[in-house]
Amino acid sequence: MRLIALSGSLRARSSNGAVLRSALGFWDGPAATADIGALPHFNPDLDGEDATPPAPVAALRKAVAAADALLLVSPEYAHGVPGVLKNALDWLVSSGECVHKPVAVLTASPFPTGGDHANAQLRETLRMMTGEVVTAACREVPAIGPKIDAAAERVTDEPTLADLATAMAHLAAAVTVPSTPDPA
Ligand SMILES: Cc1cc2nc3c(=O)[nH]c(=O)nc-3n(C[C@H](O)[C@H](O)[C@H](O)COP(=O)(O)O)c2cc1C
Numbered sequence: 001m002r003l004i005a006l007s008g009s010l011r012a013r014s015s016n017g018a019v020l021r022s023a024l025g026f027w028d029g030p031a032a033t034a035d036i037g038a039l040p041h042f043n044p045d046l047d048g049e050d051a052t053p054p055a056p057v058a059a060l061r062k063a064v065a066a067a068d069a070l071l072l073v074s075p076e077y078a079h080g081v082p083g084v085l086k087n088a089l090d091w092l093v094s095s096g097e098c099v100h101k102p103v104a105v106l107t108a109s110p111f112p113t114g115g116d117h118a119n120a121q122l123r124e125t126l127r128m129m130t131g132e133v134v135t136a137a138c139r140e141v142p143a144i145g146p147k148i149d150a151a152a153e154r155v156t157d158e159p160t161l162a163d164l165a166t167a168m169a170h171l172a173a174a175v176t177v178p179s180t181p182d183p184a
Pocket residue numbers: 009010011013014015016017074075076077078079080108109110111113114115
């Protein structure tokens with residue numbers, strides 16, 4: 001089972017990057033993180049029938065198409081999804097690589113809300129893209145600051161690690177046994 005991960009933070013020592021790396025540690029199979037920071041801004045004029053998609057877009061689409069499941073890990077900015085991640089998803093809407101693909105959404109925040117707005121928005125976007133949002137594999141991680149070792153880029157909080165392991169197990173299960181559609 002191959003997993004492709006997308007991070008909504010481009011920041012060095014990102015707390016969401018720590019969550020992403022720790023979550024990947026619980027994935028039983030090949031896993032990679034897409035470089036979405038290199039993508040151009042989405043422009044349908046670059047994506048028409050007669051257009052050749054920019055190389056970073058083609059690479060993203062190839063990586064997502066080759067994956068059995070998708071993991072989105074993101075902070076929340078101004079109660080929304082970081083532009084870099086929404087931009088990546090916009091490039092995947094019409095090309096269809098996310099269709100029926102199991103997806104987990106993890107958001108981490110220094111605040112008690114755990115990035116709940118961004119989490120809900122990402123799930124909604126993926127549902128619109130006909131991705132299979134695996135609710136049992138989604139998490140909002142609150143008060144992330146003391147739960148990570150930023151230098152090691154890993155989660156250190158044991159309950160959070162256990163919860164991430166559970167989330168990734170649910171995502172893996174959805175690859176082999178497709179779940180029923182997630183209610184809005
Ligand atoms: C411009 C800006 C807006 C932010 N807005 C929110 C927000 O709406 N909700 C939230 O939980 N955190 C917000 N934060 C705090 C981020 O969650 C925090 O900076 C987090 O560490 C970013 O994730 P990262 O460590 O993975 O880069 C904001 C941060 C910045 C810089």
